[in-house]
Amino acid sequence: MRASIQQQILFIHHEDVPQFKKGGSVVRNSYFWALKAIAAHTKRNGDWEYDPEVWLALQRLLLSFAESGYLGLRETQLEFAVDQEIPPILKLVATWE
Numbered sequence: 001m002r003a004s005i006q007q008q009i010l011f012i013h014h015e016d017v018p019q020f021k022k023g024g025s026v027v028r029n030s031y032f033w034a035l036k037a038i039a040a041h042t043k044r045n046g047d048w049e050y051d052p053e054v055w056l057a058l059q060r061l062l063l064s065f066a067e068s069g070y071l072g073l074r075e076t077q078l079e080f081a082v083d084q085e086i087p088p089i090l091k092l093v094a095t096w097e
Helices: 026-038 052-068 088-093
Strands: 003-006 009-012 048-050 078-080 094-096
Touching: 003 078, 009 052, 026 048, 026 052, 048 052, 052 088, 088 094
Parallel strands: 078 094
Antiparallel strands: 003 009, 009 048
C-alpha cells in the first residue's frame, strides 16, 4: 500500500486501502474494519490518516494479517517513496517503492 508521512501523520493512498464489500470475504472485510478502527480519518476517495500514537497498533495489525496467509504482501505492506525515511516502528511492515 502506497504510504507517506507528512507532519507526523501517516497517509495510506485511498486506492490501496482494502474495500468493504457486503457479502465479500470475511478476512478482507475484517481487515477493512480493523484498519478503519485505528485511523484518525478515512475519507471517501481520500487517503486514510494515522496518528503516530497508533503506528504500533498498525504495525501489529499489518503483521497479523500478513501472517494469516489470506492477503498478499502488496495488501499488507506499506510502500514509501525512495526519498522518504521509514520510521523505526514501521520498518517490519514497510519498504520503498
